[in-house]
Each structure stands twice: as C-alpha cells, then as structure tokens.
Amino acid sequence: MASITGSVEIRVRKPRRTVIAGVLVVGWVAAWFVLSGVDTLTIGGQETTALHRWLTEHRDFLGRGNAFFDAIRIAVDHLVVLLQNVLSQPAYGRPVPVVGWLGVVAIAAYLAWAFGNWKVAVLAAAGLTFVGLQGLWQESMDTLSLTIAAVALSLLVGIPLGIWAGLSNRAFKVATLILDLMQTLPTFVYLAPLTLFFAIGPAAATIATLIYAAPPVVRLTAHAIRSVPAESVEAARSLGSTGGQTLFKVLLPMSRSTVVVGINQTIMAALSMVTVAALIDAPGLGQTVLKALQTLDVGVAFNAGLAIVVIAIVLDRVTTAAGDRPWRTASVRRRVLLAAGGLAVLVAVWFSRTYVWAAEFPTDVGVGSRIAVTATDVTTWGQDVFGGFTYGVRDAVTEGLLNPLEALLTESPWWLVTVVIVALAAVLGSWRSAVPAAVCLGLLVATGVWHDGMVTLASTLLATVVVVAVGIVLGVWTGRNQRADSWLRPVLDAGQTMPPFVYLVPFLALFGTSRFTAIAAAVVFAVPVTTKIVADGIRAVPVATVEAANSVGSSSWQVISKVQLPVARRAITLAVNQGLIYVLSMVVVGGLVGAGALGYDVAAGFAQSELYGKGLAAGLAIVLLGVMLDRITQAAARRTRKFS
C-alpha cells in the first residue's frame, strides 16, 4: 500500500524538481555559448602550480631512518619472507620450499573442508592444481604468500578498528571518512611514497595492499556490530555481563557471518592489487602480467590473469562457505574424521618434502601455453571481426555524448560550473549535499588541476551511467533467476579480479587509444559489483510482496518496475554508489590507455620526480570528485525515499 501512495506523491512532486534541474541545465548551456573559453583554468601537461612544487619539495621530508617505520618494515618483511620460504621459494638450504605443491594442495583442501564443506575442499584442490598445470605454481604461491600476509595484517588491524567503530559513534564517523579516502585515493599516488617509508621490497608491497584491502573488513565489522539487535545487548547487560563479556559472547558471535563477508571482500581487494604492487617489485603473478605487457603478449598476460581469477574464486567460495557454516560443536564422528584428515595432510606434506615429483610441480604439462595461444587467437579473431565496427561505436559515442558533455564541463568558466553543480546538488538532494559539493569544488580549484578534473568528471559520469544501466539489467535478471546467477557469477568474479592490464591490450586494439577505451575498461571493472548488489537487493524483496503482485495479474515487467525495483531502492542506491567508486578507482588505469586528464597526472607523478606534487594533487582531486558525487547521489536517494 505504502508504495502505491508513494508513487502518487512522487508524481506530484517530481516534476517540480526535474523542471528546476532542467531549467538549470538549459541555462548552463545558454551561458556556455556566451562564456565558452573564459576562466577554464587550463594547465599544460608539464606545467605545475606553486602548490605542486611545494608538495614536490617536501616529499622527502618524512623519509626513512625513523625507528617506528623501520620496526614495522622489518616485522612485515620477516612475515612475508617466512611465508615465501614455506610456500614458494627455495629455503633453508633446500632447492625447494618447505612445503611442496602436494602439501599445499592437501593443506588447502583440508582447511576448506574443516571450515567450509567438502564441495569447496574439492574446488580448492582442483583450483590450485589447475594453477600448477598452467605452469605458474611458483608465481601463484608468491602471490598467495603476499596475499596471506596482507590479509592477515588487515584483519589484525581492521577487526579491532571495526569493533571500535561499531561500538562508538564518533569512531564510526571518523573511520568512514578515512576509509573513503583509502578506497578512492588511487593506489599509484601512495605507491611511490610508500617505498620512501618502507624501502623497496615485500614490506612496501604488503603495506600498499593493506591500505587498499583493509577498508571492507573495517566497514563490515562495524556494520555487523551495529546491526546486532539492541534487545540482545540489553538482555546480556541485564544478566550482569561486563562489556568484554557482551562483546565476546553476544556481539561477535552474532555478527560472525557479516564479518566473514568483510574478510572475503578484503581478500578480493588484496588480489586485485597484485598487478599494481608489482610496480614496486612485489613478487608473483603481477610480474608475469607486467612483463607480458611489455611485449603486448596478450596470451601470457591472460594466462597469469586467469591464475589470479582462479585463486580469487577458490578463496571466495571457501570463505563464503566458512561464513555460512553455523557454529556448532563438532560431533565425535566429525572429530575423528578431522583427525584422520589431518594425518593424511601430514603424510602429503611429508611426501612433498621428500620426493621431487611432489615438491616441484611437474612442468611437462603445457596447459598454460595452450591457454596463452588460444587467448591470443581469440583476441586476434575478435579484433579482425569487430575492428571496424568498434571504431564506429567509439566515434559515435565520443562525438555524440562524451565531447559535448566534456565541452560543457571544461569550457565553461569554473565559477559557472561550481554554481550549477552546487545548485543541482541543492535541488536534487538538499542543502546538506550542496555544502560538501561546494567545499569539494572549491578544493578542486585549489588543487590546480581543475581542467583535468572536469575532463575526468565527464568520462566518469558517462561510465557510471552505463555501469548503472547494465548493472540494474543484469542484477534484476540474476536476482530473479537462480540459473542466470550461477552462470554469471564466475564471469562477474573474473571481471572484478582479472587485472585490467590484461584486457587493456585487446581493448586498445578494438577502440584505439582514447577516452572511450578507458570508459570501456571501467565498465568491465565496475559492472560486477553493481550487479551483485542489485541482485542481492532484488532477492531480499519479500516473497509475499512479489506473490501479491503476481496474484493481481501483474506482468513480470510490472512486478519488476512497480514492486521489486522500488522495494530494493536502498540496495540500488548502494549499487550506484559502489559503481561510482569502482569507476573512479579505474581512472588511473584509464590514463594509461589514452584517457589523459587526472589519471595521466597521477601516473606521471609516480614516474617523474618533478611532477610528484602534481600527481599527488591529481590523486586528491579524484578523491574530491568521489566524495562530491557520493554525497549528491546519497542525498538524492534520501530525498526520493522521503516521498515514498
């Protein structure tokens, strides 16, 4: 009922807001015809502002030689090297690691079975064996070592922080702000400075990964603690539990499954950093991908990327299964089985320490090279077949949509753009979103990269619109159809974890070096998360509601548009928001394929010492764009919600 009256009211109210917004945009276009080219704050590729130069000069200010950073570095280095010795590198005078491949597979399968179920145990064993068959065993184990170290440290830091943010409102607010910064600040921005603090080596790579990967577990832990029903906490308190007892006996057990989702997301994020961290010599699959790119070897890059995807899928399914498994005391039967399994694992480890065939993955199976050749052939075929057509699509979209939008944003005076965006924020959201928008735009002017920021904004807006459109269609489809979901899920996982560097070469062949190529890459990366969240929201719509709609004879289109989408609105808002953040996190990669603007500035700051400050400013500009768009979309969503 509520939704019906809601839609009536929206019909009354909505035109007024859209009319104002429409008038604003028309007025903007009219003003643009008059003022085009005035006060555009353009800055050349090699030009810098006083702020940029100041940042560059003070880059080494903190530097090394600090006992605190040194202690962290040494501890982290030791942790990673220890894991590498056990899993991947010849160690302790032996020509092979401490545990050979058979031992690793056995341990992985056993853990998957003990914490999850036998299905994921089989998956874990099969996945790891497949990676070995690809000829990438050692690289994969290096990657796994680094991932384990980064994830372990993320949890060590993230779970307590998450609990704190869950218990204290003030900590929650501060944490949200910092986590936003950590997730939107391009990794390229802090990659080079990190080597100043933590030296070149495993420590810097691990800490870079940690910065990027820790936020999800903090957020989800806090969210989980805050979602525990107040009655449960009250009940515990009234029974005389101390704070600590409430935490460990009530809050943590009740939030366990959500925390596991956080751990899972942290693992995914850590794996997606593999190729980026390779730029500061992180060992493993990332190196293979980057090396292959130097010779544009799509096949080899794909083979290594596939290994990352397989590892990601294994870890995802195992942690998901571990999260779903209810706490229960093990039965005697299970304990016996666990013990027997443990013994079998020990036997396998012993084999892997003793015999060469079980220690080093046999190299005579060439699945990897066959995958590489096939990937290359498919890519070439795709280029030959679609080549001309894709250029046409690119030109149509660029000329028809992107260039006009970009012209409007970049050629208008900066003050006009600021006024219009703040006004739009106030109209679509409220003054609450107008204030942060004004602050962000003001700071964007101060960064000195306003013009590049507007170029990036144009591409980002276009990419986000595509992501949301595709994400909602796929999300509704997979949310309503279990079979579609099980088919699409591995594809979505691949989209999220396949290093973008792998599909950049084929995309370059299809679309040339252009902003469109960057948009296409961002869409591939951002659609999975949007789809997953939308599907989740659709699935959460109460069955009774859908059946009520069906019983009055609604068509499936009506069910979707009048029932499922409106009810899942909250999930869709989150999906739009995450889609946006994912698109922004691809801006730097876009800079490597011809999108220029902020992405190029950040990459240039990483590569050239005199542009360091400008790169940092550009990185901050990306964060500012993210915060601004985030606040506007959230306020707009709140506003729509109010009327329904």
Added chain:
Amino acid sequence: MTNKLLRSAGVLTALALALTACGGAKVGDAQKPAASGKACGTVNLTVSPWVGYEANAAVVAYVATKDLGCKVVKKNLKEEIAWQGFSTGEIDVNLENWGHEDLKKKYITDQKVAVEAGLTGNKGVIGWYLPPWLAAAHPELTDWKTLNKNAAMFKTSESGGKGQLLDGDPSFVTNDEALVKNLKLDYKVVYAGSETALIQAFRDAEKNKKPVIGYFYEPQWFFNELKLVKVNLPPYKAGCDAVPEKVACDYPAYALDKIVSKKFADSGSPAYDLVKNFSWTNDDQNQVAKYIAEDKLSPDAAAQKWVEANRSKVDAWLGK
C-alpha cells in the same frame, strides 16, 4: 553420504600415493655445485620496465653469475624508485639511464650516493615516427614542414578537430607540447599513457593502413617487427633545448649510461669492473631483446645464446 564419499576419496588417494609415489627422485639428490661466489657477493640490479633494458640486465647478470660467481638480485622497478634505492642501499646498479639530469643532480651531485659508470654504447634516439606504409605512400611526411598541410589526415575522436600527435608513457622524456606550439603545428598532443598503447597504435596503423604519427624511440625491440620511419624535425643544436618552453628543435642523441651506487663502486667487487666495462651496440641489444620479446626465451636463456655467440666481446668486459 558426503562423509562416505570423502572417506573413499581419502582411501583412494592414499592408495594412489602408496602405489605411485614411493619411487621417484628425492629432494636434494642432485646437489648443486656450490659456486665460489665469495669474492663477488651480491649485486642488486634494478630492471626498468622495457625490454631493451631487460636485455642489458639479462646479459650482465648472466656473465656476473657464470664468470664471476656473483649472486645477482634483479628488482623490477620504475626508474624513479630505483634511484631512491641508491640512497638506501637497496640498489647497486642501473644499467640503462636516459638523461634524467634532475635525478643525477639529486643523487650524484647533492646526496653523493651514486656515481656514473660510463656509457652502455647504446645510442638513444627520440623523435616522431610514422608507420612504414604511410612513409612509403607519403614520403613527403617525413619532413615536419608538410605536417600542417596534412593535419586533417591525423584527426581522431580525441584530437578536437586538429591532427593527433600520439605521445607515450608519462615517464618518457618529451618536449612535444612545446614543439607543437613553437613550430606552430595544427596538432594536439594526445597522451596514450603507456608504451603498450603506443605500440598497439602503430601495429594497428600498419595492419589497417591508418595514418598515425607518434612519439617513439630507439633502441626498441618493436623495430624488429615494424621498421618505423622517423620524421625530420628542425635539427638539434647544442643548447636549443635549454629552455623547455621554447624548444623548437629535434631531440638530442642520447648516449645511454650506467649509474651505480657509491657504495658498490667503492666495494672493489669484480662485478663493478664488469658493469663499468660493459658496452655494446644497439644491434646487440635489439638482438637479445628479440630473443626475449619475440622468441619467448627466458632472459637467462637469451643471454646465454648471445654470450656464446659473442664470447670475444664478453671477454673484453672481463678484462681477459
């Protein structure tokens, strides 16, 4: 049922292991001969992200390991970060440096943590290049004066109505924006953003007969695949590039050189003498780069192949 399945799987695995496994070579059977590497020790070598550099690194590492018994640790780093490594002792050797006067000033003159170790013998050429088909079809394009007349030919969706001049990776040395302005060319510099994008653009241009003009450089493995043709800009004269904003001449010829850490230079390691003496031609480097990039040899195998065919050059580096 699941447990039953699991148990039978376990039993089967154990059986299979017992049957097949108890033979086979044991770990540590073949003892590797201990290299007498005491005199040389460890050499930390940065590897910059292009194949030409990797060719240098492969050959020097191979010779240092095989002939001098050094332990060579290769670290894959961007140039800027490798220079940082000189000051912290994590990098000993950079085998191919392109100019970078600012970094030389910072680390060699000011901080005194690095020193020059002579030329590599490679000549670095930077400039504007055309795909071979275009240079053959329009030979006049190799003179920069004809570029304005043909600007329309190089128009793309990215160049805003002007001709497109494609530039590469942000770490490349470039004056192109100033050149376009000062030579009054009706072109827009579009940053491809990576060497990968640049090579793909040239490859596509040659295959589909599209006009492209872009930044490129030699020595480069890609020349084995496609012989790009250089455009003649106003010739370089000493000092014509002194003021970056006013550059209106071609790029100078770069004599690529080697940089080592001060500590390594003073260590008396035989590897230092090897690095100092190391010198070869563009053809040599391209040859090894081809083994790596096109023939897909591992860097080590590529180095071995070249060293065996060029023993006399290697002996000269070793002072034999």
